[in-house]
Amino acid sequence: MESRSRLPIDRKSKIYVAGHTGLVGSALLRKLQSEAYTNLVTRTHAELNLTRQAEVEKFFDQERPDYIFLAAAKVGGILANSAYKAQFIYENLLIAANVIQASHKFGVKKLLNLGSSCIYPKFAPQPLKEEYLLTGPLEPTNEPYAVAKIAAIKLCQYYNEQYGANFISAMPTNLYGPNDNFDLETSHVLPALIRKMHLGKCLQKSDFNSIRKDLQKCPMNNYDATPLRDEEIVNLLSKFGIKSYYSNNSPLTTHHSQLSTVVELWGTGSPYREFLHVDDLADACLFLIDNYDASLSAPGSPLDFVNVGTGDDLKIKDLAQIVKDIVGFDGELRWDTSKPDGTPRKLLDVSKIKTLGWAPKITLEEGIKKTYEWYLSQNA
Numbered sequence: 001m002e003s004r005s006r007l008p009i010d011r012k013s014k015i016y017v018a019g020h021t022g023l024v025g026s027a028l029l030r031k032l033q034s035e036a037y038t039n040l041v042t043r044t045h046a047e048l049n050l051t052r053q054a055e056v057e058k059f060f061d062q063e064r065p066d067y068i069f070l071a072a073a074k075v076g077g078i079l080a081n082s083a084y085k086a087q088f089i090y091e092n093l094l095i096a097a098n099v100i101q102a103s104h105k106f107g108v109k110k111l112l113n114l115g116s117s118c119i120y121p122k123f124a125p126q127p128l129k130e131e132y133l134l135t136g137p138l139e140p141t142n143e144p145y146a147v148a149k150i151a152a153i154k155l156c157q158y159y160n161e162q163y164g165a166n167f168i169s170a171m172p173t174n175l176y177g178p179n180d181n182f183d184l185e186t187s188h189v190l191p192a193l194i195r196k197m198h199l200g201k202c203l204q205k206s207d208f209n210s211i212r213k214d215l216q217k218c219p220m221n222n223y224d225a226t227p228l229r230d231e232e233i234v235n236l237l238s239k240f241g242i243k244s245y246y247s248n249n250s251p252l253t254t255h256h257s258q259l260s261t262v263v264e265l266w267g268t269g270s271p272y273r274e275f276l277h278v279d280d281l282a283d284a285c286l287f288l289i290d291n292y293d294a295s296l297s298a299p300g301s302p303l304d305f306v307n308v309g310t311g312d313d314l315k316i317k318d319l320a321q322i323v324k325d326i327v328g329f330d331g332e333l334r335w336d337t338s339k340p341d342g343t344p345r346k347l348l349d350v351s352k353i354k355t356l357g358w359a360p361k362i363t364l365e366e367g368i369k370k371t372y373e374w375y376l377s378q379n380a
Contacts, residue, residue: 008290009037009067013109016041016065018050018099019072023278024114024172026179028069031282041065051094053101060102068111069285070099070152074145080186081142092148100155104165112289113156113169115149115305117274117346118142127349130171130307139343157304160294168294170285173309173348177278177367178374182218184240190275193320194372196263197327199242204261204331208233213379241265241336261331266339269317274309274347277367280360284308287358309348310360326368 009015015032019025020042032040041063048059050072074091081088096113103111120128121136133153138146156167176190184192195214202210208230216226220236228236234244241264285308294304320333362370 009110011035011037012039013037013066014039014041014063015067015069016063017069017071018043018095019070021045021179022071022073022075023175023177023180024281025069025071027177027278027282028071028285031279031286035286050098051091053094053098056098056102057105060106060108064106066109067289068099068103068108069289070096070111070113072099073114075181076145076186076188081145085144089144089148092145093151096148096152096155100152100159100167103167104159104163109166110289110293111156111165111167112285113152113167113305114285115153115169115171116145117171117173117307117309117348118146118343119150119153119171120346122343126345127311127347128307129349130305130352141340141342153305156294160304166294167304168288168292169305170281170288171305171307171348172281172284173274173276173307173346175276175278175281177371180278180371182375184220189273189316190319190323190368191371193265193323194327194368194375196240196242196265197323197329198372198375199237200261200263200331201327201329203234203237203242203244204329206230210379211237217379261329262334263329263331264334264336265316265320266336267316267341268337269315269320269335271316271341271343272313272345272347273316273319274311274313275319275364275367276309276360277362277370280362281308283361284353284358287356288353291356291358306353306356307348307350308353309350310364311348311350311354313345313347314364322365323368326365326372 015037017025017028017040020029021044029040029042043059049055072095074088100111117128118139120132122139124132124136133150153169156169159165159167174188174190180191181187182191182195184195199211199214211233212226215223220240223236243264244261288306292306324333
C-alpha cells in the first residue's frame, strides 16, 4: 500500500489548533507547548466563527497554517444531544466542511480531524474496529452528532482521494480531564458524576458556601447562586437529582440536620464505557500527525482514521462507585431507570494504534483524581 514519507513536524511550523479552549483543544495546546512548538495559532469563537465560510477562508488566507488540529465541535451528553439535534448536526457539519475545504484551498500540509466513538453502529460487534463504520444504524440519542462526525471522516477521505491531501482522523473514546464541561444539562457522564458527587458531599455537610462557589462558577438553570437562601439551593439541587432526606424519607427543605443524601443517576448503570484522559489523547494526536499518513492507493479504506482509546471498559455503575470513593461522597446512589442508557457498550479496538507504537499512560483512577483536583481548584 502506497503511503507518504513520514517527517515529524518542525518545531517552527505554523500549527492551528481549532477549538483550543475546549477539552481536547486545550490539551493539544498544552502538549504542543510542552514539546516546544513555538508557532501556534489560536482563535476564540468570538474571534473566528468556524460555521461561517467567509470568516474561515479569510483567516486561512491571512495565517496560512502548515498543520491543523481540528478539535472544534459542538459537544454534549445524552440530554444535550436529544434537546438540540438540529444545532448539533448543523454546526458540526459546517465546522468540518469549512475547515477541511479551507485547508485544501490554502495548502495545509496535514490535518488531523478529531471525531468520536459514537460514529459506530449501536449494535456493532465489540470491540469496535475501524472497518465497522457505516455497517448498521446509529444510537438514536446521539445520531445528529455522529452523522456530522462521519461526514467529517468522509470529507477527509474524499479530499485525500481527489486532491492528494493528507487529512487523517482520530476517533477517541469517551474523554475527560481539565477544561471538561461540568454543566449538568449538557455534560458527559464522567464530569457529571464528579460534579454531582461533589455537590452531594457538600450538601451532606451543609457546606452551602462551597455549593455557592460551585454554582457561581457553573450556574444551574442560569440562577445566580449568590442571593439564594440555603433552602432555595436545596430545591435547585433537587431538580438535578442531588437530594437530602430526613429519617422519615421526606425531602429536606429548610433544615440542615439531614440524615442522608442521595445522588440520582440516569439509567440502570449497566452500559459499559471506556474512558481516556484527554492528555493521553493529545499525546496520541501528536504521535499520529508525526507517524501516520493518509492512504493514497486504497479508496474507501478505513485506514484514513484511527481509533484512540485504552482497550478497557467498565460498567457505568462501577465508574460511579470509583468517582464516589475519590470524591469522598458517602451518601446513597440511586439509578433512575426511566432515563435512557444509551449504547450498551462502546469499546474501541485499539490494535491499530498499538501496532503503530502508541499506548496510554494515565490510569482511570489517577485521571479521575487529577480531574477532581483540577475541578476543586477552579472553585477555590
